[in-house]
Amino acid sequence: MSLEKFRLKIEKILVFRNDRLGEFLLIIPALRALKKVFQAKITVVANPYLKELAKCIPEVDEVLIWEPKKHSLREIFSFSSLLRKKKFDLAVIFNPTKEAHLISFLSRIPLRLGYHRKWGFLLNRKIKDEKDQSRLHEVEYNLQLVKEIGAYTEDLSLRIELPQEELNKTQDFLISQTLEPKNYIVISPFCSNSLKEWPLKNFLELAEKLGKDIKVVVTGSREDQERGRLFNGLKERGVLNLIGKTDLLQLAGILKYAEVLISNDSGPVHLACCVGVETVVLFGNTKPSQSSRRWRPWGEGHIVIQKPQIFQIRVEEVLRILKDAIF
Structure with a gap:
């Protein structure tokens, strides 16, 4: 046939x-x-x-x-x-x-x-x-x-639909933490490949400096909790540490109401794209299969910062780009 x-x-x-x-x-x-x-x-x-x-x-x-x-x-x-x-x-x-x-x-x-x-x-x-x-x-x-089998679409967007119950829970959580929709930034400092990670000390410095102007939420998996404890020391400076405390639906809800996500090349970047949130993503020049051309955030309004080595990206550079974009 x-x-x-x-x-x-x-x-x-x-x-x-x-x-x-x-x-x-x-x-x-x-x-x-x-x-x-x-x-x-x-x-x-x-x-x-x-x-x-x-x-x-x-x-x-x-x-x-x-x-x-x-x-x-x-x-x-x-x-x-x-x-x-x-x-x-x-x-x-x-x-x-x-x-x-x-x-x-x-x-x-x-x-x-x-x-x-x-x-x-x-x-x-x-x-x-x-x-x-x-x-x-x-x-x-x-x-x-x-x-190859004739399937095509003009709608190339990434999109998921979160249950209303989940959105209600997210809104209640934001109220409990005195967080207002579109008035906080999410930082996701970890990824599955440590070679693609911006130095943790840079994320800590970035979170501390951002916390002076806007509330910051830090996310990650349970496996990241030990390294992520360093963010606890920034609580009084407007930084909320949620590393290891959310499942994926909860993370999607928190991202949906955020102003922007700052991250390494990692899964939460693409989740943010699915809920309509702009991202700032940090890349080094890794091997070709991990290139930003293939894994950059999909869609409009995103910013990719790339250097030959990811540690060459400076905190001041990320801050300047963020302030130009949202402040």
Whole structure:
């Protein structure tokens, strides 16, 4: 059967993207393209910690979880059996792994789209993976993949819809902390790759100086709590330390009402984009696959500050850019 004829029969789509926050959010325009062209039910396989956030993507109808680790053959066969019963017509694998390719094959999904590596022979529609060259943004690479089966969209925005209950809780929290919407700045000083982090002492100095003019909220994961304790000493200077104290939905709510996010290249940058908040993002010239061309904040109104080495970015430079932008 030709692809054109098969497209008319696509009613259920399985999407694999079970890695990290930023990578996951950057498939949203591609999901919109799939939904627009096929009008099909979309089931996303996500990292467990992203499950509740994935439900906030308007184009997603169902969320399944699959940890990004090595699984036993028994687990792989069990998950494949579950998927086979759901009778998917199309699988789209955005993060190529041997397990994802094997699962899509064992699930007997007729059309399997992905990249030609990591057991790509198990796919029957594939393109060459050139992402590590960073010629395009990650959003554009994802759209390039689904274009292979004719999916497209003019709406390239990143967008999630937080439940009203979550927004109400965020508003109550802001009141409890005497924080006013659009009158505080969020700083996210950590990321999964320490080589991409601006020195912590710089973030501490930045938070202290910003705290003289506007309230500052510092966020991070539970794994960052020990290093983040240094921000506790800035409480009397208008700095609120929330490192390790929020889940992703709470973080999204706090970002939504912020004036701006200041961060390294990390997942919260893309979350901020999804809730309509401008960002200032610090980059060093890391290896090509981590280039700002590929991972910069998507959309208008964002600022990227980049130097050959991230530690070469000066606190005064970031302060000047922020004051020009918001004060």
